[in-house]
Amino acid sequence: MKSKILLTIKILIISILISLSLKNITMASTFSEEQTINITKNLRCLICQGQTIHESNSDFAESMKKYIKGELENGKTDEEIFSSLVEKYGQWIVYDPGISRNTLLLWALPLLLFLIGGAIIGKRILKKYE
Amino acid sequence: MSENQIFTDFEVVELIDEKKINFNKVLFGKNFYLINIWSSWCEPCKDESDKLLELKNDTSIMMIGINYKDKKKNALNFLKLHGDPFDQIFIDKQGTISINFGAYGVPETFLVDEDNKVLKKYIGPLNDKDVYEIKNITNH
Numbered sequence: 581m582k583s584k585i586l587l588t589i590k591i592l593i594i595s596i597l598i599s600l601s602l603k604n605i606t607m608a609s610t611f612s613e614e615q616t617i618n619i620t621k622n623l624r625c626l627i628c629q630g631q632t633i634h635e636s637n638s639d640f641a642e643s644m645k646k647y648i649k650g651e652l653e654n655g656k657t658d659e660e661i662f663s664s665l666v667e668k669y670g671q672w673i674v675y676d677p678g679i680s681r682n683t684l685l686l687w688a689l690p691l692l693l694f695l696i697g698g699a700i701i702g703k704r705i706l707k708k709y710e
Numbered sequence: 711m712s713e714n715q716i717f718t719d720f721e722v723v724e725l726i727d728e729k730k731i732n733f734n735k736v737l738f739g740k741n742f743y744l745i746n747i748w749s750s751w752c753e754p755c756k757d758e759s760d761k762l763l764e765l766k767n768d769t770s771i772m773m774i775g776i777n778y779k780d781k782k783k784n785a786l787n788f789l790k791l792h793g794d795p796f797d798q799i800f801i802d803k804q805g806t807i808s809i810n811f812g813a814y815g816v817p818e819t820f821l822v823d824e825d826n827k828v829l830k831k832y833i834g835p836l837n838d839k840d841v842y843e844i845k846n847i848t849n850h
Contacts, residue, residue, distance in 0.1 A: 626814060639779070639805065639815060640814055643779075643805025643809055646804045646805065647810075650806055667715070668809070668811075
């Protein structure tokens with residue numbers, strides 16, 4: 581009787597451990613899948629028209645998805661993956677380019693236009709009241 | 711990779727014996743390396759095969775083939791049929807090695823110098839003008 585109880589406890593412990601490890605594996609792969617989607621949504625498919633890597637089923641996009649998955653499995657961060665792809669394909673591959681020397685004008689232009697526009701409008705208003 | 715960039719290292723697998731090797735170890739012992747991404751199912755690759763065979767005669771160049779998303783049997787048949795211009799051939803079953811090269815598809819060719827710097831990148835099949843340009847670079 582005692583040995584039967586011990587056997588049941590052993591089986592219970594083993595099954596709990598197995599289910600816990602399976603849950604961890606599933607969680608890890610889901611996380612990686614989510615991360616892959618987030619990265620591919622911010623990458624331009626360079627051989628398609630107006631599609632992200634995530635949206636495209638082209639040969640290039642499929643290879644890129646596999647490449648990104650591999651890089652994530654190798655422990656690379658999102659930033660490391662983006663910077664290595666920018667190095668290989670240029671800034672154009674990224675939909676949301678970060679601030680750098682090359683993109684500074686792109687980021688500053690709306691603010692500059694706003695300030696210039698505001699100055700022109702302000703000047704006209706002042707002139708009107710004078 | 712665009713021109714003047716230097717290759718970072720990554721692992722490649724040989725077509726024949728499927729041995730793994732770091733790509734930087736492949737780029738050794740020659741003044742120039744011509745890396746050609748090709749596939750047996752790629753029609754333009756057939757058109758450029760005679761250009762690659764012509765460049766094979768240049769002893770300062772090591773000819774490296776990257777077999778893209780292909781079956782080994784089909785790749786070997788292609789080489790038997792159209793000639794084998796390569797000193798070494800590696801496989802890229804999933805297309806991820808080509809991403810490491812910064813390639814868009816097949817065919818694509820990179821001329822690399824002894825410092826692993828990309829001198830020229832050719833998207834699409836090589837033509838007579840490209841062969842002339844490569845010969846000019848390697849013979850100076």
